Amino acid sequence: MTVVEPLPASRRPAGQRPRSAARLHGVARDAVPGTDLLRWPLVGALLRWRWARVALQLPLLAIAVLMVAHGLLGPQLAPKNLATLLGWVHYRGLLVLVLLIAGNVFCMACPFMLPRNLLRRWVEPRWRWPRWLRGKWLAIALFVAVLFAYELFDLWGSPAWTAWLIVGYFAAALVVDGLFRGASFCKHVCPVGQFNFVASTVSPLEVRVRDTAVCQSCTTMDCIRGTREGGEAAGDAGGPLRVTQRGCELALFQPYKAGNMDCTFCLDCIHACPHDNVGLSARLPASELWEDPKRSGVGRFGSRPDLAALVLVFTFGALLNAFAMVSPVYALQEWLAGVLGKVTPALGAEAPVLAALFFAGLVVEPVVLLGLAAWATRAATGQRDRTLVELVTRYAYALVPLGFGVWLAHYSFHLFTGLWTFVPVLQDLLADAGLPLLGAPDWRLGGLTPAAVDPLETGFLLLGLTGTLLVAFRIARREHPQRPWGAFLPWAGLATVLFVAALWLLAQPMEMRGSFLGS
Amino acid sequence: MRRSPAAAVLATGLAAVLLGCTAGGCAQPAGSAADESAPVQVDTAFAPDPPAVGPVELAITVTDPSGRPVEDARVAVEGNMNHAGMVPVLGRAAGGDAGRYTVPLELTMGGDWYFLIAVTLPDGGTVEHRVDARVVPRP
Numbered sequence: 262m263t264v265v266e267p268l269p270a271s272r273r274p275a276g277q278r279p280r281s282a283a284r285l286h287g288v289a290r291d292a293v294p295g296t297d298l299l300r301w302p303l304v305g306a307l308l309r310w311r312w313a314r315v316a317l318q319l320p321l322l323a324i325a326v327l328m329v330a331h332g333l334l335g336p337q338l339a340p341k342n343l344a345t346l347l348g349w350v351h352y353r354g355l356l357v358l359v360l361l362i363a364g365n366v367f368c369m370a371c372p373f374m375l376p377r378n379l380l381r382r383w384v385e386p387r388w389r390w391p392r393w394l395r396g397k398w399l400a401i402a403l404f405v406a407v408l409f410a411y412e413l414f415d416l417w418g419s420p421a422w423t424a425w426l427i428v429g430y431f432a433a434a435l436v437v438d439g440l441f442r443g444a445s446f447c448k449h450v451c452p453v454g455q456f457n458f459v460a461s462t463v464s465p466l467e468v469r470v471r472d473t474a475v476c477q478s479c480t481t482m483d484c485i486r487g488t489r490e491g492g493e494a495a496g497d498a499g500g501p502l503r504v505t506q507r508g509c510e511l512a513l514f515q516p517y518k519a520g521n522m523d524c525t526f527c528l529d530c531i532h533a534c535p536h537d538n539v540g541l542s543a544r545l546p547a548s549e550l551w552e553d554p555k556r557s558g559v560g561r562f563g564s565r566p567d568l569a570a571l572v573l574v575f576t577f578g579a580l581l582n583a584f585a586m587v588s589p590v591y592a593l594q595e596w597l598a599g600v601l602g603k604v605t606p607a608l609g610a611e612a613p614v615l616a617a618l619f620f621a622g623l624v625v626e627p628v629v630l631l632g633l634a635a636w637a638t639r640a641a642t643g644q645r646d647r648t649l650v651e652l653v654t655r656y657a658y659a660l661v662p663l664g665f666g667v668w669l670a671h672y673s674f675h676l677f678t679g680l681w682t683f684v685p686v687l688q689d690l691l692a693d694a695g696l697p698l699l700g701a702p703d704w705r706l707g708g709l710t711p712a713a714v715d716p717l718e719t720g721f722l723l724l725g726l727t728g729t730l731l732v733a734f735r736i737a738r739r740e741h742p743q744r745p746w747g748a749f750l751p752w753a754g755l756a757t758v759l760f761v762a763a764l765w766l767l768a769q770p771m772e773m774r775g776s777f778l779g780s
Numbered sequence: 781m782r783r784s785p786a787a788a789v790l791a792t793g794l795a796a797v798l799l800g801c802t803a804g805g806c807a808q809p810a811g812s813a814a815d816e817s818a819p820v821q822v823d824t825a826f827a828p829d830p831p832a833v834g835p836v837e838l839a840i841t842v843t844d845p846s847g848r849p850v851e852d853a854r855v856a857v858e859g860n861m862n863h864a865g866m867v868p869v870l871g872r873a874a875g876g877d878a879g880r881y882t883v884p885l886e887l888t889m890g891g892d893w894y895f896l897i898a899v900t901l902p903d904g905g906t907v908e909h910r911v912d913a914r915v916v917p918r919p
Contacts, residue, residue: 338860338862339862339864340865340866350864417863418892586891676865678865678866679864679865679867704868705870706867
């Protein structure tokens with residue numbers, strides 16, 4: 262894996278640094294004219310404002326505090342508590358919809374970063390994130406663990422533990438970024454961040470250089486170094502001078518940055534660039550998935566099996582998460598419980614059954630299906646010099662649109678069918694607090710009927726399938742220019758199988774099951 | 781490969797920070813059986829049993845500690861799924877011949893539900909009772 266790391270800090274005065282981006286042949290392309298949100302009225306002014314991110318974070322921090330308080334002190338009934346309601350219905354639904362129509366806005370507005378940034382005003386972290394923990398493997402493990410815990414412990418049904426989960430995120434961000442430099446928590450740890458990074462590869466907006474020619478003549482590279490008092494570079498080497506503007510803490514150097522992977526939309530590079538040369542522009546969604554340049558802070562997708570594994574967990578995890586809510590899962594669980602109960606009676610039924618389902622869904626199924634597709638591609642193209650792992654690593658990214666379509670279908674169902682359910686809960690909360698400002702709770706407030714949401718879900722799946730087929734074909738054309746169709750068809754077959762599986766899931770009687778194996 | 785002490789601590793402790801929070805979620809939302817100190821006994825039965833998606837009837841029998849039926853009470857039922865985001869179903873009944881109150885409900889989805897039953901007794905006292913049920917698809 263080749264990663265362009267932030268350059269070491271220099272103590273040279275600004276403007277006298279000998280290195281220039283001119284000799285760096287970056288991969289950034291000029292932004293599409295007219296699509297830069299920073300040049301739009303109002304929105305542009307807001308985003309260019311120095312405190313723009315804080316202004317977005319503060320409301321989410323207030324909501325997070327409210328959720329924690331209500332989760333710990335309010336009624337322990339999931340539909341009547343803001344922790345479970347806002348956390349598992351509204352936040353997740355809005356998250357995927359905003360990723361679809363804009364970009365990684367929720368990382369931009371992440372409230373976990375506020376206390377962390379406050380801490381860093383006084384405490385400068387000492388260590389670099391250890392090399393052996395770089396990459397996405399730790400984050401993948403945590404992502405899977407959160408999915409597993411969600412199912413095993415019925416987190417959607419437990420306001421108190423949903424509140425503790427939120428507190429845990431705040432604490433983890435503080436601890437990790439209190440010890441380690443840069444945005445170590447975001448880049449290497451945060452499961453929500455990894456979800457957003459993968460999903461935002463199909464988003465229409467991207468933080469990108471406006472004019473690459475300007476970068477070629479740039480000598481300060483503040484977009485990644487940042488600045489300290491007196492115009493010094495902030496870098497990552499530390500020093501007694503206070504940072505006045507952070508550069509990219511995720512090691513994404515704008516001239517080399519391509520796409521949204523690992524980008525939190527934090528706006529630091531935008532504020533740091535002395536040439537006002539970084540914008541927030543439109544691009545063709547998912548186009549970054551078929552291109553494979555060497556990306557700053559990321560490297561080549563085709564050389565990142567950890568990223569490919571993250572994409573597979575993202576995609577197959579979407580199916581698994583949806584599968585856990587439909588009727589046939591009961592029969593399968595009970596059958597598995599019967600089998601495993603005889604093998605591991607001491608462990609009980611729940612954890613082993615769920616572990617078996619996760620192993621089948623996140624390991625066996627991807628290995629078999631993608632292995633077959635890669636084998637067929639190699640056979641069809643005659644390229645014996647490429648291993649199956651190499652092919653899987655390259656083509657796995659094509660599954661992102663379909664995986665995102667499944668998440669969209671699932672989470673938007675909950676959001677749209679429960680859109681207004683937070684209103685009576687808020688009314689009830691205020692009434693209990695002696696402030697009946699919103700009147701008596703109207704528990705009839707809901708949202709769309711499930712039948713009305715069905716076409717939307719199917720549409721999201723079709724959109725995902727279309728995107729996956731497009732990306733797979735573009736990858737095939739780039740990787741196998743002699744026989745693109747032969748290379749493409751196995752992946753088209755795989756995408757179709759997954760699409761049909763997702764459609765079948767949607768057609769099943771939905772069951773908002775709450776307790777695993779009826780526990 | 782050199783490992784910093786903080787990294788070693790972090791590697792083993794990080795998962796615990798996030799997972800420790802989630803793992804504690806094994807506690808179920810507070811269930812509520814009949815309150816032993818309550819002045820009446822509340823028994824319930826669904827028709828069909830198990831309850832299926834669509835119209836069902838929840839028969840609620842209210843008796844006093846000596847087993848005599850309690851009539852002329854008012855019974856309100858609120859059914860919720862234990863997943864947030866669904867509109868509750870509401871039902872009422874009054875009269876109660878032989879202490880039996882039948883509340884019609886329209887269950888909107890299969891899955892795990894809980895039903896909060898509020899009984900207002902003829903003397904104005906109230907009793908609350910909770911029933912959990914798994915609602916199955918209608919055959």
